[in-house]
Amino acid sequence: MPTIEIKLPHHRYEVRIEPGLLTQLGPLVRGVAPHELATLMVDASIAEMHGVSAQESLEAAGYAAAVVSVHSGEEHKNLETVGELYGALLENKLERRSPVVALGGGVVGDTVGFVAATYLRGVPFIQCPTTLLAMVDASVGGKVGVNMPQGKNLVGCF
Secondary structure: OOEEEEEOOOOEEEEEOOOOHHHHHHHHHHHHOOOOEEEEEEEOOOHHHHHHHHHHHHHHOOOEEEEEEEOOOHHHOOHHHHHHHHHHHHHOOOOOOOOEEEEEOHHHHHHHHHHHHHHHHOOOEEEEEOOHHHHHHHHOOOOEEEEEOOEEEEEEEO
8 A cells, every 4th residue: 555755845754554554553653753652542432443453563663652542522622631631641751752643533633633742842743543534634734733612723733
């Protein structure tokens, strides 16, 4: 399956499309973030089905992998959830070079991506989208953010 290289003026990244790619997650993450700690933030609704294989792949690649369950749904894409996720990263002593992996749909990718972009002023972020819309969203521009009571995606970054 293809690897698509995205070249931007200030950054470059790859989009990988392949059946069973989750089992290769650890080596792929190791290629961009060779640190001993990693945090897998996984959509609570798919944690049992896919979270275990993702965690096992990270651990087989040498990571001490903490797993954090994240609720999906627009009602959870907010600063309260961001605060909870910051707390999990602090509790797990994630450092500046420690990668954060988001496994889930668009809400999880947007929220966890915002957390990764702002925790310690930015840590490595790997997105594993699980819905078609999240895949399209994640492949274009690296935009992440959360909602405010006044509207959608009012706080975020690229």
